[in-house]
Amino acid sequence: MPFSNCIRLLCTILILLTISSCKPSISYFRVSPLVITGDQKVSLEWDAKGTPAMEFNEHMSVDSVQLLEYTLIVTKAGKEARRTMQVQKMRSDASIEITFATNKMEGDTVIASGENNNNQWAGFQIVSVSSPMQREVAVSHSGRSATLNPGSSSSSLSGTNAGGEWIFKTKLTESEKSDRTKIPQELKIRAVIKPSTP
């Protein structure tokens, strides 16, 4: 490359660096943990270019989860960039629903499986599980299993991590077997959880 072109390229890079350094931007805004119980602290970290301000709002979600909402607003040269993160605040003995869409059949058994978000729930352990559905559900998680009848709960999974892979199974009713459109679209369990580290 001729020397004059090298100089031109260098100038272009310098100009681009100058330009990009003047724009307000948020390269990351992390909030942890994403779920807290009563007296836990929330840690906020960000890398941003510009003057940061934090807006805080606390409200209930439509499904009655208390949300702590942090909005990072970065301003520079009359422009702003913003990003919002929400933290769920729970009671220490709270229960959550874990729900997966059904995705497989084995004979007359329908299966729903997936990851319960590890980023959210890795800091919590299971106390007990129950079935909020009007049907029997077999649950497998962390190498353990339980059969949940409507209205009863089980502590077979006690001490396992709330996050990670779960498998739910249930037998189809006669009516569901005869009409595939009636196959349940999702299976859910209710889990009482507590923080792994008190």
Place this chain on the structure above:
Amino acid sequence: MENMLDKVKTVVLLMFENRSFDHMLGHLSRQKIIPEVNGLKDPLTNFSNLYKGGSFPVYPIREDVEMNTDLPHSKAEINDQLKKHPLTGNITMGGFVEAYAHSTRRDPNKECETMGFFESSLVPATSFLSRTFCTCDNWFCPLPTGTQPNRNMAFSGESAISENGLLLKIGRNNIFDWLNRAGKEKKVRWRVYHSGMSFFTLYPSLLNHVFGSKFRRYDQLARDIMYEREDDAPEVIVVEPAYKDAPHITPVRANDNHPPLAVGWGEEFLRRTYEAISCNPKKWERTVFVVYYDEHGGFYDHVAPPKIGYKAGDGFQFENMGPRIPAIISSPLVKSGSVCHELFDHTSVLQFLAEKFTPGQDYSESVKERRLAGVKSISVALNNNIPWPAPPPPADKISVPVVLGSNILEGPQTEVAQAFETAARYILKDYPDKATRKYPELVHWEVSTENALNPTLYTSGEVKNTRLIKQSNG
């Protein structure tokens, strides 16, 4: 029916961008403004998506601010959003949050942007027209894909493409050429009022129309409605907002409601357009004003689209329609506060034009196919014989917290924006006189974009110069 069609003298079409029915009008049923609308209802937890074990219900948006980002709404992403159930094959509408998470590469908040909906107070003009006239709660975008194929369907009844592209093709059944052919004794009079660069500039084959006298600036609309003699006035009017993706150098703000825009700009545009359309009571008596959206833009809607397919010109076979969009028919010929549950898509307007201007003949073969598949004409919503005057729209202040100006340095950020810019450069190069007469602001825009490629020490550098980066990389 013939009687009602005879009463119609003016059809006005206003198409906004990228919002779903539940997002804009789902509040009608929940707030009991029009309870029979198929919208959102309490408990809102019945309108949810699942993602990684958690439930993400719809939620009311608290403030009309500019969003952080556009939402995913490409053909593949919409396929993910519709989410066919692996066991039943039914469309579940259950993949909006998952598509959002994949697109942003972040775990979504409990209140995920794709699930937000507006209450009446944040969309006062839209809500006013709905409660005052006829809400269509079963109107789907014809294709589960982006802007351009759906606009092709809206304005020609067919699409050569299944995804967005640059300079676009449109057949001889485009609405303008069709209207020119339609009148038996005399041509149907039509006109376009554009607020900024017209979307039809993207079609090279339509430039003869775009540069002609039938394309007028938006600020002439009220004057023409008020004073133009009825015998000269257009029978079909297309009103175009200022598109977010179009080149901007004028004080006109984008108001097409395309995310991440706040919707306040579009609400103000809708209010002013309704005022203009209804300012002449005699003409208003015989006017049908259709407000609709090109596609859902990545926002959740709870109704699965019908399985009415379409094979695009590029060979791609769609198996079903796209998600529901907000649609309102404002006219003294509809009953106030009524709801039309009939199945509509954008070609329902073309069916209506054919009923009106070529009775007994379909608009085209492809529109006929959709009619035979169950898509109705909007004429079924016209069922009121008793004239009533246009009520004034809400006069309340519409506020939008805003940061001024997107910068010319940023360059086009989307495929459609790239298409607009390509069209602008094409007409400036090949039709410089006509282009600068029709869009004088493009002269200034071209100078500014050239300057952006030669930044000086005086460049403030408020945003990343993607034009320069592109040129350096190129």
